[in-house]
Amino acid sequence: MTNVTNMLLHRRSTLHPPVVRLAIFLSVLTVSFCGIDQSAWAQLPGQRYGEVVPRDVREMYERGLIFLAKSQGNEGEWQNTSHQGPGVTGMAIMAFLASGEDPNFGQYAGNIRSGLQAIIRGQDADTGYYGNSMYHHGFATLAVAEAYGTVDDRDWSGDKMRSLGKSLELAVRSSLTAQKNSEFNAWRYSPTSTDADTSVSGAILVSLLAARNAGIEVPDKNIDQAIGYFTSMTSDGGQVGYSGGMGGMGDSLARSSIACLVYAVARRKDLPKFKATVAHLTSNLEQQARSWPEYTRYYQAQALFQGDVEAWEKWNVGLVRQLKPMQQTDGSFKGQLGPIADTSLSLLAMALNFRFLPIYER
Template sequence: MRIFRPIFILLTTLTAAAGQSPKPELISPQVKNAVEKAVAWLVKQQKPAGFIVDEKSDARPKRGDLPSHSAAMTSLALMGLASVGHMPDDPTPEGQACGRALKYVVEGVEPDENGYLGRSDRSRMYGHGIMSLMMAEMIGHAPDEATDKRLRSQLKGAVQLIIRSQQVPKSDANRGGWRYEPSSSDSDISVSVWQVMALRAAKDAGFDVPTEYINNAVAYIKRSYRVERDANGNPKSDSAAFSYEPYGGRQTFSTTAAGLLSLQVCGQYEAAEVHGSANYLLKSPPELNEPWFFYGCYYYAQGMYQRGGDHAATARQKTEQTLIAAQGNDGSWYPRNGNEKSAGAVYATSLALLSLSVHHHFLPIYQK
């Protein structure tokens, strides 16, 4: 089994700028307290069957026919818990809860003949990407050999599904990306980022992911970068946003942060699009009441941390101040705006944990 050794260098900033040696800082007591409360709240939401959702339920789901979005939401919660050090093979109460959550996903999801994970709980390609990323991150941390074996088998099929769905005939603008279903002929950055992170994590875990498919995804994401370019294709501005779709669609902090992190995960640390989107976010930080705050904050915190320097310091301060002030007395967070409200508190709390975990380095996908 492949075991990832946690890197306990609290806030030794991973900076892309040569010669910088930021002074290490300890995680503040306020952040530590917020994380502990959030962990305790998430664990309390776990149902007897192992899934972690907002709704109260003692039901025993049938394999292949799971409560709506329950496998995707449980995967997101598991990544949030693991990001601050609670792994499914730990003997602690939190670790045991993570073990039950992992077993729920790998035992409850029934992939179709193509390896599609998003059908069992109706979470579509969003859920497929989230579950695939979670499985890749949990390689070596399953609570038992049977779960590990099933996890590896499902992940292998899931990776092949992502690759095949990227190859569906698409327009020049949409080529290399993904949308809501494996057969979709269009793409958007929100769905695509989950798939490319899953591919990158699976490749890091030793699965066969030809580089060309990651490169195709990188090219797609770069086409979503909204900036005027010169005759050589170089951006004319050092600050710009990513849009929801290539050459169009809304440009928000959340789409920009998603583009920033995904390119860095793929090793594009010095790409012009990375520099420009980080500069854009430096001037346009997230606000709690805007649409998709928690989703965007996760990408913002992780992506800006990878940049180091002023970008990391500014994002750290903004993320911590905003999330600590918004946390409920019970340890949870709840979305305040738009469609994100319907996703609920498990969703928001899981993403808040991932946002506050940048200095822990437990999950391999965020290690540079």
């Protein structure tokens, strides 16, 4: 591995301001295009840019972003009709970032930056908790982790506006503290919960893995414990239970997708339970979620992409066909979670076509 590639792997280090980290990234991109050490890249440049993104996806995505931009509050937050909180704002931010929009100078840079500032302003300075519920904390943490290293926050310093790196460190600490309270070494709705469920735990664990990929210290012990919880909740057939022990076992595409994703991002693809979830998902590509379809498709997209790219490609064609007539005239998507969350999750389900978010890399 070349020195410049090593620099890429550490481009989010706090030793480098965002502008320098971006310059490092561009220099490595140039080297890769020249054919040097391309084996270090998880996916080819041609897979990320150009006409490989279907026209329908590009058009639907842009309409969705226009809706989100127009719907943003004056303080940078996104108010949802239900399930309101920093997690919803985080979802919207990720939707912008996922299409490759320049977060510093692009058309939607102001939306991205003010959204991040809204999340940080609402963070508890002592505990690092983003608030409302651990669901919201997980999605808000994920958004900050994905923005860290790409958003220039050097002019944000102040008593009420900590940097992205500092905010992310506090958020990670909050998640790890909450994990200690659980007898299952996982998470549920409150940071003081003693039980756990695989849905909330998935949101937190993915955010921790994203933070670790961004250069924030997350002990292996905590990741191992959380993965242990997921393996205990996954059957040999790839079905995943909901809460506590194996209680609530049943066929849930969302839960199987969440488990598959955390195994993959945690680099545990050697686990039999990972292979079981992949097999379960790929054998049910035509199955539709019985409830919370937007939430399910968000995780299905990532799980299939990580587990079986050919299966994802087939499923993705159906996804685009399914979502196209569902998009409203104003660019939004209407579902069970409220227009901001439904639109953001629908866009993010398609965002694997762009593959810009670090968490979307294989």
